Amino acid sequence: MTQMPAALDALKKYFGYDAFRPLQAEIIQAVFDKKDALVLMPTGGGKSICYQIPALVLPGTAVVVSPLISLMKDQVEALRAAGARAAFLNSSLGEADQRAVEDDFFNGALDLLYVSPEKLVSQTFQPLLQKAPVNLFAIDEAHCISSWGHDFRPEYTRMKFLRTAFKNIPIIALTATADRLTRKDIVSQLNLAAPEIFIASFDRPNLSLEVRPGQKRREQIIRFIGKRPNQPGIIYCMSRKGTETLAEKLNEAGIQAGHYHAGLSPEERDRVQEDFINDNLMVVCATVAFGMGIDKSNVRWVIHYNLPKNIESYYQEIGRAGRDGAQADTLLFYSYSDVSLMEDILRQNDSDQLDIKLAKLDRMRQFAEAVGCRRRILLSYFSEESTEDCGNCDICRNPPQTIDGTEIAQKALSAIYRMRQKAGLNMVIDVLRGSGKKEVFEKGYQHIKTYGAGRDIPYLEWQHYLLQLLNYGFIEIAHEEHHNLRLTPASKRVLFEGEQVPLVRFATLKERQAAEKAAAKAAKASPQGVRDELFEKLRQLRKQLAQERGVPPYLIFNDKTLEEMAAVKPMTDADMVRVSGVGERKLYLYGSYFIDAIIEHLGPSSGRGQASTYQVTFDMYQRGLSVGEIAAKRKLNEGTIFSHLAVLFEKGQDINLFDLVSAAEVEQVAQSLRYLQEPYKLKDIFEYLNEAVPYHKIRLALAYQKRKAGTP
Structure with missing residues (x-):
């Protein structure tokens, strides 16, 4: 079975x-x-x-x-x-x-x-x-x-x-x-x-990909964050000092930012991480270790202040944004000095497999300098074919001019094939250009059919085209075999099945730099749209509930679930459970709070104002119905009804609280408050009482304390 x-x-x-x-x-x-x-x-x-x-x-x-x-x-x-x-x-x-x-x-x-x-x-x-x-x-x-x-x-x-x-x-x-x-x-x-x-597909279509020149990074970052208020994000820096300096500059600009690196005490690292997890800190400047140990789903953007050492690291780090599937942005700053610095670090610290690590750094550089769809390049790196541009990276938003590069690709792929896939990129270019170098003649490559077939194309231009073929998955590098170029299934389609290959023409590189400046200027003039008012109310409610319970906000509901709530506006348990990400236990624990917030936001136009939903519960209670009977008739869970009764009691309604929670349980909760810090968290009380008093009774007992103290 x-x-x-x-x-x-x-x-x-x-x-x-x-x-x-x-x-x-x-x-x-x-x-x-x-x-x-x-x-x-x-x-x-x-x-x-x-x-x-x-x-x-x-x-x-x-x-x-x-x-x-x-x-x-x-x-x-x-x-x-x-x-x-x-x-x-x-x-x-x-x-x-x-x-x-x-x-x-x-x-x-x-x-x-x-x-x-x-x-x-x-x-x-x-x-x-x-x-x-x-x-x-x-x-x-x-x-x-x-x-x-x-x-x-x-x-x-x-x-x-x-x-x-x-x-x-x-x-x-x-x-x-x-x-x-x-x-x-x-x-x-x-x-x-x-x-x-x-x-699985490595495609993360919800992540936008962007690479910018590394000039005036701080000013660009301040503008970037300014367009994304109340959205958590991570800025990865190469050095510990870099995290501290950048965080200091952001705070001076009015952006609350913390820094995180291995040189801090464990207590300081834990504090920064907890503040970020709980949405008390929106921006963290960190070395690459940060974020590995958390499943925070609502990180809305990731910035790389410096070039990562390889595409695997870059992909993993940008992957910490948008884990909930909602839209998220990534930004990589790139300059040649970053490459030189990283090369120096690798040479000083990584004698083991140094040639492979340098080759992977070079692939990272090629990604940053690419003139074609960045998502296709990432997918190709992980051996996943993609023939369509993504439309969600800086290149696709400002596409360079392409040419029919099929003949160019066929010459290059044929050369690799005839060289038995045992030559690196530079050697392939030398053969295509008909070089008279000693190494070419020692291998006998002057005798193959494609020797000199591309002598009309300059060396740098050939390099430009071969890197595109690599980035798009028409060839791959066998790092374990002296970094030789090898054919892929895609390259065989070009050689034997007539598949067309568009390539970005070499002359567009300078044009692209000018276009990037124009695009940056246009982006500066058009701020990013913000989410609607209901989403923000639900986000604030999530944070309040998280603080009360002592858990990270995203463990209650992630951003994508809140976006769906704000869109479909569920007003019953049956509606709420159809929202993606709302399971049975979360419906029981939190559903009523979010339903009430949605009803309150919609007001009289919903036909179910907040006052009316509480009043219906109260009317049934006054008629002598039990909590279970009220829940069944209203098609709500019992947790929702207990929540209504607690709020009604706080507001002074005539409810016999001790029919719902015993005097001994109320006293237990009252005693626990002596040993806990405000604001009191239901989870802390629940755990302090050895899980002997259920959450809904703790909520009722707190309502009793608030009414008794005159603070409804």
Whole structure:
């Protein structure tokens, strides 16, 4: 019997979604079939769902390997907020808490357990791992296992024992950034057994891509942020000093900004990160480590003050924007001095595989200097073909003039083919131009048919065209084979099937620079539109509820869910649960607050003003109906009715509160307030009382305290 119906039910119940995204269902089915899998999905593409859904459906516990404490904490909080049983084991836990989690793991009382790679391979954890009811191993950030990857971590390589020690338990390795070599290495390092390879589209159409010259960066950044008020964003800088200086300049300009880097104390880093997560700080200037450990879904923009060292890093960092699927902007500043500085850093610090790292930096430079659709270049880098320009990057918005480059492409591809794909870019150009260099003659390349076939095109122009062919996926670089150029399926279509190849003509480079200046001038004159008034009200409500409960705002609802609420304006539970991202538990916990805010915003024109919705509840209560009966008749959940009654009591209505909450529970809540800081958070009270008093009763008890103090 298939388990997919149960998987779909869990998707709606816990996460509020009606359907899986592309490839998610296939990956989940592979886990149900006990197959190993390698999953590549872009940041924000839904990787976590691929192991969280099986974990929630299958008996036992999924063990998730995660590299960062803060990332574990964030994901566990999100899962608990959705109603799942999740925990983590890492050095942040005390001995008693760790023992409690281990007991839950042993007894099968957890759906998911997050552990560090160090914990997983430790001798003390092995006996428990062997005895606990494990249903799945999920290796997150799996690119860390490969020395070809951009974030290699030696401790990851010790996990290869899993395949032999747990023969019948599926292993799923997941990453957002892995090129062809890294993917191959992940499979090898983990000893995956005939794994199914799932490569989702790396396209993030909600991200706009823009590259600007590196002059007057601070002034440009101030204008950029000024057009995006109340939108959280990250600015990545190369150095610690750079983060501090930029944050200082932004604060002087009236923009509240913090800085984050490894030189700060743990307390300072935690404070900045928590302020950013909770929307108390909108701008963070940071080194590249920032953002790796958080799942903050409502980051609306990312700026790179300096050029990243490779496309994998760039892609991962811009991926921290727009994780909720709503529109987000990215901006990269580029200058040749950035390239020189990064080359110096690599030469000083990275003797291991230096030639590969320099080659990847060169690809990053080529991306910044590109004259064609930037999204196509990114997709091509990760071996994904795209024949259509995106319309959402600076090049597409201001397209340069193209020519029919089919003959040029055919000459270049034919040369690579006849050179048996064993030559680098410079050698290919030398052969096309009929060079008399010693190296060309030593290889015998003067005898191939395409020798000198492109002597009418200058060297720099050939370089310009070959880089376009590389960026568009007609050729690729085999870094492991002396950076030789190789053909791809796309290049074979050009050579043998007559596919046309448009190329940007070389002469447009200077024209493009002039056009960029004109576009920047036009952008300065037209400020970006802001979201509507209702969205802003819902955003403020989300922040208020988050503060009361002591959780990040995006764990309540993400920006895309708020955008949909503002668009469709749900005024009943039945309407609200149809909004993407509203699951059963979140509807119960928060639905009434957002429904009431929407009704209040619409006013009398809605036919259901806020006063009327509370009045209907109050009228039914006065007629002697129970909370359950009121909820059933009004087609609302009981949490909504309790919320109405708490507000009505605060406002002085005649409600017998102690029919709804006992005097002992009211006293328990009152006593807890002595030990907690204002503003009081429901989550803090709930946890202080050892989860003995439900949230709705805490809300009623607080209403009693407010009315008693005369502060409705």
